[in-house]
Amino acid sequence: MNAPTTTAQQLPDLLPGLDWIADPLRVGRLSQDFAWFSPVLKRDLAGKRGDVAVRPRTEDEIRQVVAACAKAQIPLTVRGSGTGNYGQSTPLHGGVILDLSGYNGFGWVRGGVGRAQAGIRLSDFDAQAKPLGQELRWLPSTYRSATLGGLFGGGFGGAGSINHGPLAAPGNVLAVRAMTVEPEPQVIELRGPEAMLLHHTYGTNGIVLELEVALTPAVAWTECIVSFTEFDAALEFADRFGAAPGLEKKEVCFLAAPIPAYFTSLAEHLPAGCHAVMLLVAPHSEDGMRDMAARYGGTVSYRKTADEVEKSHKSLLEYTWNHTTLHALKVDKTLTYIQSGFNPATRLEQVKALEKALGGEVMMHLEFLRTKEGAFNCSGLQLIRYSTEERLNQIMQIYRDHGVQINNPHVYIVEDGKQNNLDPAVVSTKQRFDPQGLLNPGKLRSWVPPVAKAA
Amino acid sequence: MNAPTTTAQQLPDLLPGLDWIADPLRVGRLSQDFAWFSPVLKRDLAGKRGDVAVRPRTEDEIRQVVAACAKAQIPLTVRGSGTGNYGQSTPLHGGVILDLSGYNGFGWVRGGVGRAQAGIRLSDFDAQAKPLGQELRWLPSTYRSATLGGLFGGGFGGAGSINHGPLAAPGNVLAVRAMTVEPEPQVIELRGPEAMLLHHTYGTNGIVLELEVALTPAVAWTECIVSFTEFDAALEFADRFGAAPGLEKKEVCFLAAPIPAYFTSLAEHLPAGCHAVMLLVAPHSEDGMRDMAARYGGTVSYRKTADEVEKSHKSLLEYTWNHTTLHALKVDKTLTYIQSGFNPATRLEQVKALEKALGGEVMMHLEFLRTKEGAFNCSGLQLIRYSTEERLNQIMQIYRDHGVQINNPHVYIVEDGKQNNLDPAVVSTKQRFDPQGLLNPGKLRSWVPPVAKAA
Numbered sequence: 001m002n003a004p005t006t007t008a009q010q011l012p013d014l015l016p017g018l019d020w021i022a023d024p025l026r027v028g029r030l031s032q033d034f035a036w037f038s039p040v041l042k043r044d045l046a047g048k049r050g051d052v053a054v055r056p057r058t059e060d061e062i063r064q065v066v067a068a069c070a071k072a073q074i075p076l077t078v079r080g081s082g083t084g085n086y087g088q089s090t091p092l093h094g095g096v097i098l099d100l101s102g103y104n105g106f107g108w109v110r111g112g113v114g115r116a117q118a119g120i121r122l123s124d125f126d127a128q129a130k131p132l133g134q135e136l137r138w139l140p141s142t143y144r145s146a147t148l149g150g151l152f153g154g155g156f157g158g159a160g161s162i163n164h165g166p167l168a169a170p171g172n173v174l175a176v177r178a179m180t181v182e183p184e185p186q187v188i189e190l191r192g193p194e195a196m197l198l199h200h201t202y203g204t205n206g207i208v209l210e211l212e213v214a215l216t217p218a219v220a221w222t223e224c225i226v227s228f229t230e231f232d233a234a235l236e237f238a239d240r241f242g243a244a245p246g247l248e249k250k251e252v253c254f255l256a257a258p259i260p261a262y263f264t265s266l267a268e269h270l271p272a273g274c275h276a277v278m279l280l281v282a283p284h285s286e287d288g289m290r291d292m293a294a295r296y297g298g299t300v301s302y303r304k305t306a307d308e309v310e311k312s313h314k315s316l317l318e319y320t321w322n323h324t325t326l327h328a329l330k331v332d333k334t335l336t337y338i339q340s341g342f343n344p345a346t347r348l349e350q351v352k353a354l355e356k357a358l359g360g361e362v363m364m365h366l367e368f369l370r371t372k373e374g375a376f377n378c379s380g381l382q383l384i385r386y387s388t389e390e391r392l393n394q395i396m397q398i399y400r401d402h403g404v405q406i407n408n409p410h411v412y413i414v415e416d417g418k419q420n421n422l423d424p425a426v427v428s429t430k431q432r433f434d435p436q437g438l439l440n441p442g443k444l445r446s447w448v449p450p451v452a453k454a455a
Numbered sequence: 456m457n458a459p460t461t462t463a464q465q466l467p468d469l470l471p472g473l474d475w476i477a478d479p480l481r482v483g484r485l486s487q488d489f490a491w492f493s494p495v496l497k498r499d500l501a502g503k504r505g506d507v508a509v510r511p512r513t514e515d516e517i518r519q520v521v522a523a524c525a526k527a528q529i530p531l532t533v534r535g536s537g538t539g540n541y542g543q544s545t546p547l548h549g550g551v552i553l554d555l556s557g558y559n560g561f562g563w564v565r566g567g568v569g570r571a572q573a574g575i576r577l578s579d580f581d582a583q584a585k586p587l588g589q590e591l592r593w594l595p596s597t598y599r600s601a602t603l604g605g606l607f608g609g610g611f612g613g614a615g616s617i618n619h620g621p622l623a624a625p626g627n628v629l630a631v632r633a634m635t636v637e638p639e640p641q642v643i644e645l646r647g648p649e650a651m652l653l654h655h656t657y658g659t660n661g662i663v664l665e666l667e668v669a670l671t672p673a674v675a676w677t678e679c680i681v682s683f684t685e686f687d688a689a690l691e692f693a694d695r696f697g698a699a700p701g702l703e704k705k706e707v708c709f710l711a712a713p714i715p716a717y718f719t720s721l722a723e724h725l726p727a728g729c730h731a732v733m734l735l736v737a738p739h740s741e742d743g744m745r746d747m748a749a750r751y752g753g754t755v756s757y758r759k760t761a762d763e764v765e766k767s768h769k770s771l772l773e774y775t776w777n778h779t780t781l782h783a784l785k786v787d788k789t790l791t792y793i794q795s796g797f798n799p800a801t802r803l804e805q806v807k808a809l810e811k812a813l814g815g816e817v818m819m820h821l822e823f824l825r826t827k828e829g830a831f832n833c834s835g836l837q838l839i840r841y842s843t844e845e846r847l848n849q850i851m852q853i854y855r856d857h858g859v860q861i862n863n864p865h866v867y868i869v870e871d872g873k874q875n876n877l878d879p880a881v882v883s884t885k886q887r888f889d890p891q892g893l894l895n896p897g898k899l900r901s902w903v904p905p906v907a908k909a910a
Contacts, residue, residue: 243830244625285669375831
């Protein structure tokens with residue numbers, strides 16, 4: 001192979017028809033996401049950035065960029081809207097940022113299935129799908145700006161995972177159309193389990209162009225806050241309502257005191273010192289939810305119908321999942337968070353024991369969901385009063401010692417988050433789609449790349 | 456109170472405008488259901504019958520019958536299509552059979568909610584609801600003839616309970632309109648948990664006129680049989696597929712060998728000696744189901760799309776739940792069955808242990824479902840090679856000794872099925888709606904009735 005002669009900065013001249021971004025400030029912004037939630041990542045990723053960004057609008061434009069990078073061995077980092085939390089799209093070795101947010105065409109909805117280009121915003125997808133009677137199975141709290149491809153490449157699930165589990169559950173993502181990074185890029189359709197080999201690998205494993213996903217019938221969700229004076233009562237209501245098979249819901253979020261106090265814009269609906277359960281419930285299940293809430297001593301202190309939500313442009317979803325952390329950080333910059341997965345069989349005992357062990361330093365935020373296998377469970381996005389990295393690691397170890405899985409959000413390498421080994425099939429997919437190791441280099445440890453050209 | 460002077464036989468003359476049935480053969484048929492599945496009930500209920508039956512078409516006609524019975528203290532047993540299995544509608548003390556199958560108007564579907572008169576057949580309800588985009592949340596295998604009121608009064612759930620649990624789960628049944636049995640009958644609407652006080656009490660607790668139920672979006676279900684050579688593989692596939700949150704289904708039924716061999720009309724689709732999993736899957740989840748089946752060594756040996764099912768007038772649902780027992784009894788009259796509820800946490804271990812302990816004498820038939828609280832589980836409708844009542848009771852005790860709940864289908868009193876005490880609120884509802892104890896007397900032990908007039 002000849003030594004490469006082209007640098008990333010030269011690409012705009014080489015491919016002048018494309019929408020390039022070379023302004024250092026803008027490239028800097030496009031190199032970042034919400035990794036600053038973590039003081040550890042903020043330090044570790046400081047200064048990491050691409051050399052230039054490009055925003056293709058067609059598959060052919062993507063192909064031109066990819067071919068040029070492959071020929072010149074320039075690193076290529078795919079990006080959606082940058083709503084991730086682990087620096088998924090922050091280039092460690094410079095190169096080109098391939099911003100797919102302009103490659104955002106809505107494809108179709110047929111029966112319970114939808115298809116779109118990777119850069120479509122989740123909110124735009126739903127705006128198109130809902131009039132057709134369907135909606136996405138999962139909405140992260142960033143749904144207004146987050147892209148479908150970004151959710152697939154770096155996300156987990158969100159609201160709706162209480163019904164359909166994470167994206168990784170079989171039957172959720174049906175197919176991807178992906179491009180290889182080669183001088184002559186190939187476009188390949190992967191269906192079923194094969195498609196999932198590109199999931200949650202931070203765009204290291206191929207360039208996802210289109211996604212075909214299973215949908216769920218659209219519902220005009222009512223949004224409620226149920227507030228409680230007792231931790232245990234709030235927790236048990238959230239768990240019981242979440243699991244109730246006759247009560248249709250899309251979201252159940254448990255926020256122990258003092259977390260609700262960080263939501264200054266909802267203050268009038270959150271009695272001082274309350275524990276809050278935020279939920280999305282189907283209109284025909286609201287009475288049943290209220291009966292259950294009353295039995296646990298809860299008060300419905302906020303309620304908006306789907307129409308009211310739409311008119312107000314304010315959804316409770318934007319207070320759940322990692323938006324909880326965002327709102328808290330707005331008030332107190334010293335906070336950070338951890339991510340945890342409880343044991344479905346003993347979830348409530350674990351939560352209560354950890355609240356007892358760490359209450360005050362760790363604030364309990366739980367999202368109820370189904371696991372990939374379908375077990376009802378809760379996962380934590382606990383807020384932490386941050387002192388030192390050592391203490392943060394201690395807290396995570398205390399969780400593990402209680403039998404709770406930690407999905408560490410303070411690391412940026414795919415394998416480090418869950419502390420487990422990667423499926424060898426993922427590694428061979430990497431080899432197939434990115435034989436030179438140009439995609440987001442440094443994020444996948446299990447595949448040893450050839451020397452990639454830094455900028 | 457004056458001594459009653461009217462007998463049940465005199466009512467047709469008293470109310471000549473109604474559709475009375477006095478022919479002894481027809482009244483005999485209307486006194487029965489499928490309790491003959493149980494040799495014990497067949498013996499215990501032999502000769503039990505009403506004196507006369509009536510088939511009202513309007514609420515006013517129902518009111519006339521009820522008022523007359525209340526004035527004359529004549530027992531009154533409400534009946535749908537007689538598809539029960541415990542003699543729910545077999546009068547123990549004669550009197551009038553109130554056949555509500557003619558009171559069958561479809562009301563409406565609004566959003567995810569539907570309403571109809573109690574006598575509507577489940578299949579007729581769905582035929583009206585499906586063009587409106589909705590369907591019932593539960594279909595017993597008797598759905599072609601069974602009525603909505605009968606399902607509520609004497610049933611549990613069925614296909615669909617794998618998603619929404621039994622009828623008894625909060626949020627499934629939203630309201631009932633019911634009539635008291637008094638000389639001046641009152642009509643009362645009960646909503647939410649109050650409505651459920653009339654559920655599964657065999658029509659002893661008030662006359663249910665209308666039901667309002669939560670629905671689920673209609674799906675064009677594909678029906679499949681997956682056949683296996685290994686018991687454990689078939690069981691684990693059924694369990695895993697049933698629980699998978701991304702794969703949409705309405706029914707998962709596990710039939711261990713030799714049960715499939717009883718299905719002579721499906722013989723070509725059931726390899727000799729196979730274990731079979733019968734399932735209803737959404738079209739967009741079929742590929743995922745097939746991937747999973749292949750991983751467990753299963754073969755899809757039967758497949759019909761929703762269109763093909765409709766054209767053939769043959770649904771696999773009519774081989775599941777207690778239709779399994781019916782088909783087996785057609786081949787071997789000496790069989791009977793039991794009903795069991797496993798422990799969600801140890802379900803597969805329990806099934807395997809009991810198959811080992813009783814295989815040969817007890818044939819494993821499992822229906823996968825969610826419990827009232829939402830736990831994924833299986834419940835058994837095991838076929839038994841019947842020898843004696845004593846041995847049948849022994850088998851049920853062996854199940855209990857393994858930690859499995861037995862819902863005894865060989866008893867006809869409400870409380871005896873689950874061996875537990877009735878909610879006191881049910882007893883006070885009985886007092887409110889039937890102060891003289893005329894409704895289906897002898898079926899509710901917890902309420903001590905005044906002397907009811909036998910024919």
